[in-house]
Structure formats: C-alpha cells, structure tokens
Amino acid sequence: MKEGFRQSMAWLHTWSGLLVCWILLLVFCAGTASYYRNEITLWMQPELHAAAGQPVSSEQAATAAQTAMQERAEGATRWFITLPGERNPALQLGWNKPSKPGEKKKGRRGNFHSEKADPSTGEVLSKPRETRGGEFLYRLHFDLHYMSALWARWLVGFCAMFMLVSIISGIVTHKRIFKDLFTFRPKKGQRSWLDAHNVTAVLALPYHLMITYTGLVTLMFMYMPSGVTTAYKGDQDTFFSEAFPARVGETKAAGVAAPLTPFAPLVRQAEQRWGAQVGFVSVNLPGDANATVTLRRASGRDMSSKQPTMEFDGVTGKLLATYGEEMGGASNTHGVMYGLHIANFASPLLRALFFLSGLAGCAMVATGALLWAVKTRQKQAKALAAGKRPSFGLRLVEALNIGAIAGIPIAFGTYFWANRLLPVGLEERPKEEIAFFFGAWAVAAIVAQLRPTRAMWRIQLSVGAVLLASLPVLNGLTSGSHLGAVLLGRGPVAVAAFDLVVLVLGLGLAYAAFRLKPLPAKSVKSAKPATKADVTPDTAAGAA
Amino acid sequence: MEWITNFLVFALCYAGLSCLCLAMDRHYADLHGRGAEPPLQLRRRLRWAGWLALAFGLAWAMHSSGAGYGTVVWVGSLTCCGLLLIWLLPYAPRHAMLLARVAGVAALLAALVLAVR
Numbered sequence A: 001m002k003e004g005f006r007q008s009m010a011w012l013h014t015w016s017g018l019l020v021c022w023i024l025l026l027v028f029c030a031g032t033a034s035y036y037r038n039e040i041t042l043w044m045q046p047e048l049h050a051a052a053g054q055p056v057s058s059e060q061a062a063t064a065a066q067t068a069m070q071e072r073a074e075g076a077t078r079w080f081i082t083l084p085g086e087r088n089p090a091l092q093l094g095w096n097k098p099s100k101p102g103e104k105k106k107g108r109r110g111n112f113h114s115e116k117a118d119p120s121t122g123e124v125l126s127k128p129r130e131t132r133g134g135e136f137l138y139r140l141h142f143d144l145h146y147m148s149a150l151w152a153r154w155l156v157g158f159c160a161m162f163m164l165v166s167i168i169s170g171i172v173t174h175k176r177i178f179k180d181l182f183t184f185r186p187k188k189g190q191r192s193w194l195d196a197h198n199v200t201a202v203l204a205l206p207y208h209l210m211i212t213y214t215g216l217v218t219l220m221f222m223y224m225p226s227g228v229t230t231a232y233k234g235d236q237d238t239f240f241s242e243a244f245p246a247r248v249g250e251t252k253a254a255g256v257a258a259p260l261t262p263f264a265p266l267v268r269q270a271e272q273r274w275g276a277q278v279g280f281v282s283v284n285l286p287g288d289a290n291a292t293v294t295l296r297r298a299s300g301r302d303m304s305s306k307q308p309t310m311e312f313d314g315v316t317g318k319l320l321a322t323y324g325e326e327m328g329g330a331s332n333t334h335g336v337m338y339g340l341h342i343a344n345f346a347s348p349l350l351r352a353l354f355f356l357s358g359l360a361g362c363a364m365v366a367t368g369a370l371l372w373a374v375k376t377r378q379k380q381a382k383a384l385a386a387g388k389r390p391s392f393g394l395r396l397v398e399a400l401n402i403g404a405i406a407g408i409p410i411a412f413g414t415y416f417w418a419n420r421l422l423p424v425g426l427e428e429r430p431k432e433e434i435a436f437f438f439g440a441w442a443v444a445a446i447v448a449q450l451r452p453t454r455a456m457w458r459i460q461l462s463v464g465a466v467l468l469a470s471l472p473v474l475n476g477l478t479s480g481s482h483l484g485a486v487l488l489g490r491g492p493v494a495v496a497a498f499d500l501v502v503l504v505l506g507l508g509l510a511y512a513a514f515r516l517k518p519l520p521a522k523s524v525k526s527a528k529p530a531t532k533a534d535v536t537p538d539t540a541a542g543a544a
Numbered sequence B: 001m002e003w004i005t006n007f008l009v010f011a012l013c014y015a016g017l018s019c020l021c022l023a024m025d026r027h028y029a030d031l032h033g034r035g036a037e038p039p040l041q042l043r044r045r046l047r048w049a050g051w052l053a054l055a056f057g058l059a060w061a062m063h064s065s066g067a068g069y070g071t072v073v074w075v076g077s078l079t080c081c082g083l084l085l086i087w088l089l090p091y092a093p094r095h096a097m098l099l100a101r102v103a104g105v106a107a108l109l110a111a112l113v114l115a116v117r
Helices: A002-034 A037-043 A058-072 A133-143 A149-173 A190-203 A205-218 A226-231 A236-243 A263-274 A329-342 A348-379 A381-385 A392-421 A429-450 A454-469 A471-478 A483-487 A493-515 A532-542 B002-022 B025-032 B040-065 B067-091 B093-116
Strands: A078-082 A091-096 A112-117 A278-284 A292-297 A309-313 A319-323
Touching (some): A002 A037, A002 A133, A002 A149, A002 A392, A037 A133, A037 A493, A058 A078, A058 A091, A058 A112, A058 A263, A058 A278, A133 A149, A133 A429, A149 A205, A190 A205, A190 A348, A190 B067, A205 A348, A226 A236, A263 A278, A263 A292, A348 A381, A348 A392, A348 B067, A392 A429, A392 A454, A392 A471, A429 A454, A454 A471, A454 A493, B002 B040, B002 B067, B002 B093, B025 B067, B025 B093, B067 B093
Antiparallel strands (some): A078 A091, A078 A278, A091 A112, A278 A292, A292 A309
C-alpha cells in the first residue's frame, strides 16, 4: 500500500509538473527578473544614467515636487508623487487631467500623465526614451501579454496551483530527500538530470513553497471571492475600503479655490511619528478648499507590504486620520505574505539571495521538463535504435523544451537589444520593443518545432549566449555608462551590475552550448549530455 | 559592521553544511577514497558541530536583524551556501572542504570581532 501511495504521488508529480512547466518557466524567469525591475528600467533608459546621483532628503524632494506640480499640473484633480528612495533616484510625478466635456475617454489611464524629475530642483529630467522597461517583465509574470489580464491571471493561478501540487507530491516522492541532500553526480545521463532537479528543488525548497503559495495569496481575492462575498453580502467595495483604508477617497470638490499647504512640515511630522522615510505623497483636489494630502511610509526593512498612511487637510495642514498603524492579525498576515512575495523590504544582499533562489526555481522547472524527455527517450531507446522515429509526445516535449529553455533567453536578449537599437523617437516604441520580445521567441519556438534536434539546442543556446553576453558592449556603445566608467565611479552601480549579471548568464549559456558539441559517431545514442551546468545557465539567462 | 554580520551568517551556514555533509558516508568516501567511513566519534562530532553552526547562524541572524527578517536571511544563505557546496563537491572536493575550514575559522574570528566591539 505504501509503495502504491508513493507511486501514485510520482505519477501526480510528473504530470502536474509537465503540463504547466513551459508557462511556469516564463513566469519564473520574468518573476526572478522582476526583483530588479527598477534597475532594469534604469538600464533601459540610458538618458537617465547621469542623473542617478546625489541623495536628497524626502522633505526637500517633496517641496521640489510641490513647486513643480503647481507649475506644470494645472487643473489636475489628483497628484501622485513617488519620492526618491535607495532604488529609484528620480522623483516620479504623476497627475490626471480632468477630461473635457465632449472629449472621448481614452481608457483607464488615458488622461494620466507621468514624468521623472530631478529630486533637488523639480525640473523634468531630459526626456528618456519610451520603454516599459522592467515593468513589462513584472507584468508579464502574472498578466502575460496579448490577452486580457483577467484570463491571464486565471491561467497563471492555475499553473501556480499545479506547481504547488507538484512541489508537495515531489516531496512525498523523494524517498532519499535527506540522504541525497548533497548529492550531485555529473556526466551520468539521466542520473545527473535527476540529481540536478533534486538539488535545485530541495536546496531552495523553502523559497519554492513560499513563492508559489504567496503568489496565489497575492491574487486570492480574485481566485477565492466566496469569503468576502458571504461576509459582505456581495458588497466588494465596502470590503476593500475597510481592508485597505489608505486608498484615496472620493471627496467632492468644494468649488472654492484655496492654496495648498506646504508639504515639508507634513513630511517632517510623518517621519517623526514613524521613525522612517515617507515614500509616497498623493493629493486629492489640489487647490480646492476640500483638498487632502495623504502620505505613505516608504517600504523599509519591514516585511509587510502594507505601509501606514497619514491623511492631512490640504489647506490647514491639520492631521485628519491615520491608517494601518495598528493592523489586525489577518491583515498583517496578508501583508507579510504579500511582502515576502514582492520582497520590497530586502536589502541589496537579501535581494541577491532572492534572485539566486529564483534562478534555482528556473533551473528546477527546466530540469524537470528535460528529465521527462530524457526518461521517455530511454524508454523508447530500443525502438529508436531500430531506426524508428520518436513518439509524437516525445517529439513535442523536446521541441517545447528547446523553445522554452533556450528560447526564453533569446527573447530576453532581443528585448534588451531592441531597447537600444530602435530609433528613440519611434511611434509607440514600448509596443515595438515588446513585439521584438515575442517575435524572437515565436521564431525560436517555431524553428524548434520544425527541427527539435541536438544541433537546434546548440544553435539556440549560442544565439541566447551571444545576445546576452554582448549586452555590456552594446551598453558601452550606446550610452556613456559602460563598465569601465562605472568602475571608476562615474556612473550608476545598478547599470554595471546589470551588465555583469547578463554577462555571467550569457557565459553560462555559452558553456552549455559548448558542452553540446557534436558527439563522436559511436555514442550518438544518448541524445543529450547531462550536467547541471548544461541547464542551470540557460534557464538562468532568461531571468536577467 | 553590517557586512561582518552578514558574513558571519554565511560562514556559519557554509561551515555547518560542510560538517553535516562530511558526516555522511558517501561524501566522506568522496574525500577519503571508496568505501571509507567516518569513525563513529568523528561522525558524532561533525554532526554536533554542523547543527550547532547552523543554529548559531540562525540565532545570530535573528538577533541582528529581527526574528522575521533574520530567518529569511538565514534561509537564503543556506540555499546559497548549499548550492555552492554541492557544485564544488563533485569537481573539487578538497577545495570544498578547505573552504569549509576557512569558513569555520573566519566565523570564529568574525564572532570574536563582534563580541569585542
């Protein structure tokens, strides 16, 4: 009976994993990259590299923002100001223009204007090229693309649920989880793939469990609405305003003009109260007698994603209310789970550890997919030796593996190349960059379906390697902040770090391609060489 | 001093994992030749040292950066050190163990520096 249970779990592990592994790989790669989405966006806007300079106090930045907004955001009904922090040196200003009567609505964000400004003067930074930057990768990892966000989130949630099933059944199946904890035997075919799969899964197991579970938690109100529906009798809005009271309310305008209170004393008051920096300022109805100013604490080292806010009267500067300073247990649990998933609290070192664990996750998914192909090929070895063709399923999986594992790094690399090579003034530039991402990936995937061979692995891995490893050179040629300049202290460290990481990932891919050199005629039978190094880097590269 | 704190957690994790690894027959044999088994007393000592190092690492991480944050740092360090150790083992087992000794000594020194300060 016991053996039967374990075997049925092995079956569950195999199929729940295989069914969703290619989407999961994309989600994992894009999600891992999202740990550095600010840095990626900075890399993709070389016009801003020079501005990433002196830190400015949040009081000073808030004052500069207020002056700038009063000059430039005439007639706006809401202001959104993100103050500079350790990972975003620029001041981010946003406002919505009131839609004129008779004017067609341009969608939800149609009338929203946003720009980056110098935090000490409030002047607009030299207008950077338009790009979605790291934001695209972040959205990609739960909204996918070219489909409605709602369907995408259901799809990703479905995959995440399968992943959770896969992880738990995997733990049950893994008989020697402690005995084999440190075991990796390279160059032993299927054995090595299994070892690599086990090692990347078990060593980062706390991370895998955490990220999958909290990933589901981030969208739990969508996946499991019944609790809220029952408790609030279907009134979702009341629930959200009670659960997340910090959201800017819908106060009616008085229609009487009144000057806005200066931000600096408010910021000082909030920082004294919290003992931490203010990260975000929003203003409702600026210039009106009913104006309110809301300050939100910057995410510090606190694990919860929920930050307290203070609401002030926008004319007198009187404190009206505070929210989120004393949170209930459930709310706090939700905040910590959400916080763990997005890791905004992480110091640079901890962020790097999250990134590394994310790469281990990519490697786990990729080795799992490869393992299925290697095992199935083994089962069909006799038929294959007799000159028969591989079964349809095997061929399909092998082709999808190439398209995903070797194809995703190509897509990432192409996205970054397009960012630098497309003309700066191009119409709808962000869309074009994204089209290059998916275009390159589609080509890789289709070509892989046509010829899923060892040579195809080699070619695609090499292409990915060249695209990624040459990014530092491209950066040097198309911006002033090449590696040398940054090492001499004349340029942002984040850009140099990006260059080095993609270089390492590219070299990893190159090594994998090298290991796939044509076999001597006699051992053609074993289709792929098997070491961890062969797969870790190529999946990893996607996450750059 | 933040880096020395982080370093201590890392060094303890690496040294601890290496001790636990060396206490296992297979990995002891990797180093001392096929079929070699660690003497009972050595095995016991390695296990104790390994678990102690890991526990002390966790305690130190929690003490220096808070229970929640410290635990996350410690788990992340374990994953990182574990991957490094496993990657080194098949290719350069002696270097892996040399690194473990260095990490152990460095951890003692770092702990001393932090205690004196």
